[in-house]
Amino acid sequence: MTAVHTRTASALDVTKIRADFPLLARTVRDGKPLVYLDSGATSQRPRQVLDAERAFLEQHNAAVHRGAHQLAEEATDAYESARARIAAFVGADPAELVFTKNATEGINLVAYAMSNAALVDGDAEQFRLAPGDEIVITEMEHHANLVPWQELCRRTGATLKWFGVTDGGRLDLDTDPITPLTKIVAFTHQSNVLGTVNPVAELVRRAREVGALTLLDACQSVPHSPVDFHALGVDFAVFSGHKMLGPSGVGVLYGRSELLEAMPPFLTGGSMIELVHMETSSYAPPPQRFEAGVPMTSQAVGLAAAVDYLTEIGMDQVAAHEAELTRAAIDALDAVDGVTIIGPTDVVDRGGAVSFVVDGVHAHDVGQVLDDRGIAVRVGHHCAWPLHRRFGLAATVRASFHVYNTLDEVNALVDGVRAAQEFFGETR
Amino acid sequence: MTAVHTRTASALDVTKIRADFPLLARTVRDGKPLVYLDSGATSQRPRQVLDAERAFLEQHNAAVHRGAHQLAEEATDAYESARARIAAFVGADPAELVFTKNATEGINLVAYAMSNAALVDGDAEQFRLAPGDEIVITEMEHHANLVPWQELCRRTGATLKWFGVTDGGRLDLDTDPITPLTKIVAFTHQSNVLGTVNPVAELVRRAREVGALTLLDACQSVPHSPVDFHALGVDFAVFSGHKMLGPSGVGVLYGRSELLEAMPPFLTGGSMIELVHMETSSYAPPPQRFEAGVPMTSQAVGLAAAVDYLTEIGMDQVAAHEAELTRAAIDALDAVDGVTIIGPTDVVDRGGAVSFVVDGVHAHDVGQVLDDRGIAVRVGHHCAWPLHRRFGLAATVRASFHVYNTLDEVNALVDGVRAAQEFFGETR
Amino acid sequence: MQLEQMYQEIILDHYRRPHRQGLREPFDAETFHVNPTCGDEVKLRVKLSGAGPDAVVEDVSYDALGCSISQAATSMLTDLVVGRTVAESFTTLEAFQAMAQGRGQVEPDEDVLGDAVAFAGVARYPARVKCALLGWMAFKDAVARVTDSAAQTNGVKR
């Protein structure tokens, strides 16, 4: 075992940061220090986030937007203040942010609203799909940004098309399937497998040229680098709290105001209505229109605390730190005979998910050896099965980082990969 | 101000219970002790629930059902153990429980799955709706169990029908709209306004007679009394964590196994799939089929802790305690001139939501006077607008109880109502 | 008790004996506004004379269902706008809205607001702000409908 120090060349005081994360202090598999390299699946939470949520629950908890007593006022303020702080963090106006349970719900919300548009006239027509219309995604999408569009095609008769991926793990812009029939282009900002950061401006330009909407899956970008939705010019975007040091059970859908204004609802019920009769109902303005039922109140408060925590560190610092870890991991893994990295090996337009395969050792077995050494990585297709098939693979090993990871942890990973090679080598 | 003691004739040690709820110790409006009578909107949480969630997050947090490392195993175990404990609490098998973000999502899930059934053959056909088919609800439904059915009718061409409500606030069984065309009967177990407990067995019998499905809105029953879904014989049921001393952001959909097996998915994305290709995908068995994306992990753990807490007290005890408070509130309010209770004034088949109007004083104004005295109640239509219209009202005042409330708090409420009458009386 | 600060005597007076209540003819536009959280509603009519910002508010009539705050605010609105120009009434409206949404941080200007300064206390209760604004928003909407349709009749595009 490599001891886990906090050596790093970046400006961050990672020792201090690690002290904020209670879980990172624990040991696994008979007393081994935990090396948590699975933040791409879900991140850990600092005390500050846990404390903020608990303080809310011990002092201000009440149903929001429904009560007239003091607690209800305080809870509503906490919830709406959370929305405003999170909006500022991603370059959006508060009313452009809808709280969902996760990013997956956000994408489903847009996809279902688009089929619901068939039932409403007026401004909602821009969301309508009919047979012949096309939806464009990419071959590197997470299932969350793929399956909902397949289902939308089934509901509306539209056709699904996609950008291919190059052997080097970049979006193949030459396979461009965007045509005047394209109604929406949905793509990931940063691949959760390849680490690839896609050319948002170029894709937005091409989509706009044909009048198509854009939806950005920002699940892997917002937690790791500065992101400004207004500057990017996308129409919709989604991300999840649990990947950015925040609570599970809360995600965000961003939508440009005019679009949210015009879009029909998805989930219906309490708090999203204007008038309700037995026969028919009308709906509240956004964002309330898209937040049916009692929302994830304390989780929104926790997510705002996570945003405060990240802002305090500075997203540029976070990105720089992770770039350093990524650089180190790619270099060290690339130097191991029999290890192949899936995705770009340069760190330009690339984030910190490093996926690889080891000749003759299945990803699950590599993962098992790593786990035995206290190193937590993800093995499998990482919810991007078609992308794996594109590379002729069923499974890869993925190491992914966050602000609390260290170069020593990268070294522990590389040592572990070598140990797996030895363990499964014919020579044993 | 009446001091808040814990006098009660029931077997509960409410003083001890109150000590578990940090929020109940706070004061509002310039130092007045909080009298929280708004648990029908959302309940408060005991330390045990807060601690369970925090312990999970500090020790076992990871993405569930996705990872192969030790943390992921522990997190998955915690999540599935939570499902099993909650299932036992409501008389269901673990695989019959789907975690949702709230009850509202649960109802929408069934309503959308029913329109999605049009796209699938085989067993899913039983969920299909066509023009001419009918959906039956009641006039006392929460918007959460009304608007999703209106929308389903819009999507499928089916017709919405409903049971009326008697002047006494009971379901009017003589207005029975169930016919051989009825495909589903969705009704509340306990009205969140009237307190009325509906005759589930009789409604299930009538629905079964015509081969219709049943969906029970158990939001106001599961938190307050022993409920056994298998014994009740309903096909689907929903409830929310935040109303039963558990976290916000988590709810439950119960569905009989054969039905969940046959039902098409609603939200799609990661973790709910079997095989994914760019062109098409197939789906996992339930409950995973209905849990797309990273779920509300710590919230499920917290809800299981709430269930443990309630079980420790005993749901019979909880029900008896609330019945006593309800009896006292009804008697005392009924004795005030100019106060009219909306809903049954007997406590047979009746839970602890006590809604009322005060002659000449609008509900909002009553609420304001109560709030000024530290008493938190809900005012308005409580997301049951058609029910209010049925009684010719726009708004009522609602006091609602949980295990931590006391008879002294009921007295404080009644004193507050008299104070409101005085304040707004012409004689002032 | 902070109640007296919120429910000033003049508010209770308007609530008990509302001014200009009831729906009257003639009118140029009618609006119907609802507060979705509590179900309170107001149907409101305006009659203007003249055109543009200098048009004069001849009458405001209404039928309202609601709490003391919303009823009193609507009643007082009629005192403050009837007989004044649209421009003047919108100045008052904006000041009223700023005060109501100001969370107690906005110092109300009695010269502009007149009796309506009595609603300053409401601003401290966010859940009641919509009550105070219900009638005012219905008025704003109604005036906009008149001026919009006048603009359209004149062939002016918005």
Added chain:
Amino acid sequence: MQLEQMYQEIILDHYRRPHRQGLREPFDAETFHVNPTCGDEVKLRVKLSGAGPDAVVEDVSYDALGCSISQAATSMLTDLVVGRTVAESFTTLEAFQAMAQGRGQVEPDEDVLGDAVAFAGVARYPARVKCALLGWMAFKDAVARVTDSAAQTNGVKR
């Protein structure tokens, strides 16, 4: 290191040199099973002779993509069931499943499981249980298809 406990030598042997690999003719039924969490897959064929529980497993052939555990378990399965009756092979299957899902709490019976007791260590890793069971479940499914279709041919309702 607990690794050696999980990856016993016999497991690694089967993984490196799998028995009865490849798809062969003739066969009575073919199944395709996938582990959705990792993408591992197995296509498996069975050839039976005779009918009912006393039918004998003549051959099991397969094409598998997967980790050492799933490959070795499928290879070993063929050793344990080929040449035995369906009834016998199902007894072994049930014991294997019970052990694999037993979280290390189920004492494996070497008389029933033979070499497959080597998989006892896997039971301590819940995420790997599906790997160990992949081939076995494909086998169970394939046998069921043969016997079901035989039952249907005989006009027997399930």
